[in-house]
Amino acid sequence: MKKDCVFIYSEDFLQYKFHDAHPFNQLRVKLTYDLLRAMNALEDEQIIKPRIATDEELALIHDQTYIEAVKAAGKGQLPEHTALNYGLGTEDTPIFPNMHEASALLVGSTLTAVDYVLSGKAKHALSLGGGLHHGFRGKASGFCVYNDSAVAIKYIQEKYGLRVLYVDTDAHHGDGVQWAFYDDPNVCTFSIHETGRYLFPGTGNINERGHGAGYGYSFNIPVDAFTEDESWLDAYTQAFREIADFFRPDVILTQNGADAHYYDPLTHLSLTMKAYREIPKLAHQIAHEYCDGRWIAVGGGGYDIWRVVPRAWALIWLEMTEQSNISGDLPESWLKKWQALSPVPLPREWDDPEPLYPPIPRKAEITEKNGQTVEKALYLIRSQRQQTTDTNPTIL
Amino acid sequence: MIVEQIMKTPVITMQPTNTIAEAIQLVRQRRIRHIPIVDEENRVVGIVTDRDIRDASPSIFQIHEHLEDLQKPISAIMKTDVIVGHPLDFVEEVAALFYEHKISCLPIVKDGKLVGIVTETDLLYTLIQLTGAHQPGSQIEIKVPNESGMLSKASAIIAKRNANISSVLLYPDEDENYQILVFRVQTMNPIGIINDLKNAGYTVLWPNLPGGSS
Numbered sequence: 001m002k003k004d005c006v007f008i009y010s011e012d013f014l015q016y017k018f019h020d021a022h023p024f025n026q027l028r029v030k031l032t033y034d035l036l037r038a039m040n041a042l043e044d045e046q047i048i049k050p051r052i053a054t055d056e057e058l059a060l061i062h063d064q065t066y067i068e069a070v071k072a073a074g075k076g077q078l079p080e081h082t083a084l085n086y087g088l089g090t091e092d093t094p095i096f097p098n099m100h101e102a103s104a105l106l107v108g109s110t111l112t113a114v115d116y117v118l119s120g121k122a123k124h125a126l127s128l129g130g131g132l133h134h135g136f137r138g139k140a141s142g143f144c145v146y147n148d149s150a151v152a153i154k155y156i157q158e159k160y161g162l163r164v165l166y167v168d169t170d171a172h173h174g175d176g177v178q179w180a181f182y183d184d185p186n187v188c189t190f191s192i193h194e195t196g197r198y199l200f201p202g203t204g205n206i207n208e209r210g211h212g213a214g215y216g217y218s219f220n221i222p223v224d225a226f227t228e229d230e231s232w233l234d235a236y237t238q239a240f241r242e243i244a245d246f247f248r249p250d251v252i253l254t255q256n257g258a259d260a261h262y263y264d265p266l267t268h269l270s271l272t273m274k275a276y277r278e279i280p281k282l283a284h285q286i287a288h289e290y291c292d293g294r295w296i297a298v299g300g301g302g303y304d305i306w307r308v309v310p311r312a313w314a315l316i317w318l319e320m321t322e323q324s325n326i327s328g329d330l331p332e333s334w335l336k337k338w339q340a341l342s343p344v345p346l347p348r349e350w351d352d353p354e355p356l357y358p359p360i361p362r363k364a365e366i367t368e369k370n371g372q373t374v375e376k377a378l379y380l381i382r383s384q385r386q387q388t389t390d391t392n393p394t395i396l
Numbered sequence: 397m398i399v400e401q402i403m404k405t406p407v408i409t410m411q412p413t414n415t416i417a418e419a420i421q422l423v424r425q426r427r428i429r430h431i432p433i434v435d436e437e438n439r440v441v442g443i444v445t446d447r448d449i450r451d452a453s454p455s456i457f458q459i460h461e462h463l464e465d466l467q468k469p470i471s472a473i474m475k476t477d478v479i480v481g482h483p484l485d486f487v488e489e490v491a492a493l494f495y496e497h498k499i500s501c502l503p504i505v506k507d508g509k510l511v512g513i514v515t516e517t518d519l520l521y522t523l524i525q526l527t528g529a530h531q532p533g534s535q536i537e538i539k540v541p542n543e544s545g546m547l548s549k550a551s552a553i554i555a556k557r558n559a560n561i562s563s564v565l566l567y568p569d570e571d572e573n574y575q576i577l578v579f580r581v582q583t584m585n586p587i588g589i590i591n592d593l594k595n596a597g598y599t600v601l602w603p604n605l606p607g608g609s610s
Contacts, residue, residue: 023585084560091558092583134532134584141532142584172584175532198602200584201532266585 004123004293005320006048006116008109009033013129015102018094023266024143028305029128031338032313038334041314041323048116050109050129058107058146060154061180063138067100070145074099087140103145106130110148111155113296118160118251123293124284124320128313131255131300133174134201142172142200149255149298150180153187156251165249166190167240169279170257170300171267173204173220177255183214188247192236194260194269195222206376219243221377224366225268229275231367232260235374237282244286246381251291254283257300258312262357266303270360272352276312280319295320306342311350327351399490400483402522403504403512409434412441412471416452419444419470430501430515433474438509442474445500449473480505481514491519528563528580536579536586539569539599550577553592559583576601 013026036042058067069086072078073095083089088099096102106129113125127148135147153164166181168174168191181187196202210218221235244252258276260269280297287295297316302309311330318324327350339346360366375382409432410419419431423446433442452473454462481490481502490502494516504512524530540546547566554561565578581589590600 090560090582091588092585198535198537200534200586202529202535202580203532265587 005046005317006113006122006125007033007036007042007046007317008048008050008112008116008125008127008129010050010105010109010129012102012105013109015098016106016129017102018096018143022094022143023303025303025305026129028302028309028313029299031305031310032128032317034337035310035314035331035334036317038331038337039326041318041321046321048112048125050105050112050127052101053104053107053111053146053148053151057111057151057155058104060158061137061147061150062135066138070103070140071100074101086138087136088145090140092143093140093145099145103132106132107146107148107151110152110296110298113298114152114156117294117296118156118162124287124295124297126297126317126320128256128299128316130298131170131257133168133170133177133255133257133300134172135176137180141176143301144176147176147180149174149253150177152296152298153177153181153253156253157186160251162250163187163247165244165247165252166255167252167283168192168255168257168300169236169260170255171260171264171269172199172257172301173201173222174255175201175203178204178208178218178220181214182210182218183212185210185213185217187214188217188219188243188249190219190221190239190243192221192223192232192239194225194227194267198225199267206373209380216380217247219377221370221373223269223370223373226270226360226362227366227370228270228360228363229272231370232269232271233275233278235370236279238374239378240282240286242378242381244290246385249291251294251296252283252287254280254295254297255300256280256297256313256316258302258309259300259304261304261308261312262352263304263308264302266301270357272356273311273315273350274352276315277319277324280316281324284319306338306344307347311347315350397487397522397526398483399481399485399487399504399512399514402487402518403483403514404518405512407432407503407510407513409438409510410444410470411435412469412474414470415467416449416470416473417466419449420453420466423449430513431470432478432503432510432513433470434510440478440480440503440505440510442471442476443478443501443503444470444474448475478503482506483511487519487522490514491523494519526563527565531562531580531582532584533562533580533582534584534586535602536581536590536593537601538577538579538593539574539601540577542568542573542575546575547577549596550593550598551579553596554579554581554589557583557589557592559586559589 073088089095110127110130113127116122116125130148132144134142135144166189171194173193174191178189204220260271262270429446431444501515560582563580
């Protein structure tokens with residue numbers, strides 16, 4: 001077992017809770033933790049308690065007035081109309097008691113992960129409480145209050161002066177992080193997601209490439225609805241490899257929303273556990289190739305918290321700690337403990353059965369279209385590379 | 397929405413006596429495609445586009461020949477039958493004007509003087525704003541009978557879920573007895589709304605089953 005990985009965890013992650021019927025449920029982090037513990041894949045000394053982000057740290061990204069509004073909302077002191085201007089008290093991000101403290105803990109968790117990796121105490125760190133990529137500078141959006149990933153990237157820039165590659169595999173576009181660094185050439189953002197034609201937030205088009213000095217440092221691959229493992233992985237692998245080669249990051253931050261799975265109720269993609277094995281594997285490889293292993297992974301979306309998220313997120317940790325060759329049955333003790341609480345039958349095995357769903361009628365068209373999307377998204381760096389090889393054929 | 401709200405000011409202009417060489421320089425430096433030409437009183441007397449300038453420039457194969465041509469005044473190449481608009485024109489009307497006359501910019505004139513300019517790019521940007529596509533939201537399309545009151549009934553269902561509508565688009569279905577309503581709703585979780593709409597008897601076109609519209 002590898003000693004150079006840390007798992008940032010606290011039961012207090014569950015305090016970030018809107019209400020019982022809300023799709024965003026941090027119980028999934030506990031389910032993942034429990035699954036890893038049940039199979040003895042996570043040791044005591046690898047578990048690190050998160051700290052709470054300070055106001056100064058939150059203000060790296062967020063407006064002070066917004067932070068004050070969140071604090072007041074959590075104490076029930078924010079008038080409804082004012083709250084709505086900050087995106088608080090909506091159907092997506094309802095107000096709940098102590099919401100500032102709960103949200104700041106998720107940011108602190110990701111900052112804890114950053115400090116472990118960048119101070120050299122660990123090679124990789126996993127902060128599954130984080131990944132709230134829709135949070136804006138002055139507004140809550142899409143279940144997210146504070147944007148832990150954006151704060152963490154700014155924090156890395158200020159404290160360590162490093163170049164960050166942010167890779168977002170959530171089914172929704174990572175808009176909050178993208179816009180926070182849209183004009184910054186020292187942060188490269190790459191989001192692969194279901195097309196925003198119908199799905200929230202609607203952005204993440206190929207032509208969102210950055211602005212000013214940051215032009216060419218923002219990458220988006222919007223895949224078609226009903227995209228399956230093969231086509232999705234093909235796009236992810238090509239893009240991640242070429243972007244890493246182009247940007248040469250010092251550190252990689254991956255957002256691991258697990259809502260592109262076929263079972264996820266909020267999206268229309270058709271990935272299976274096969275993709276969730278490959279996603280962290282490639283991130284791991286690239287982190288070693290370009291960043292001396294420096295890799296911070298965070299959570300994100302994932303709304304089938306019983307059948308999808310625990311397995312998908314456990315696989316990130318298993319990949320980090322080089323235990324990912326696992327397959328077959330899930331631990332009996334875990335199934336026994338949680339089946340009683342689950343409204344659906346829990347999967348018995350690590351991998352999904354084949355086939356998991358009926359054939360997708362327009363598979364060939366979808367695959368072809370996604371291929372074109374990748375080509376357009378990578379057009380700038382491909383033509384640039386072509387030029388370099390043309391003028392200097394010895395460098396290859 | 398009226399032109400005044402979307403037009404660009406101040407306008408980068410030239411006088412008829414400026415040279416073609418200066419126009420080439422200006423278009424490059426300021427990354428613009430249209431230069432309104434004005435007299436001393438700021439009245440529009442002509443317009444020059446990047447295409448007019450390109451037509452007047454030497455070919456890249458003869459880049460050093462006939463350089464004296466570039467010293468000619470811009471009045472020699474400017475178009476003088478300029479179509480102009482007014483700050484109070486409606487954006488929709490102006491859009492139709494672009495289409496009808498196949499133009500790509502419209503100088504805006506008030507009291508006979510140039511006060512702004514609207515380009516194709518500005519119009520497209522405005523259209524994006526109007527569709528609400530720049531704000532986070534989910535899109536829901538429903539098919540309704542072409543009768544009065546349908547929009548209000550459907551939006552009442554959305555309002556009950558406390559979700560803010562950022563834009564509404566309405567267009568005719570292939571079957572003229574129906575219309576398509578397109579809502580952009582500020583929520584990441586439209587499932588409740590979609591179920592409410594279905595329960596109320598509406599046909600939700602999207603989000604849909606595999607193989608349906610995409």
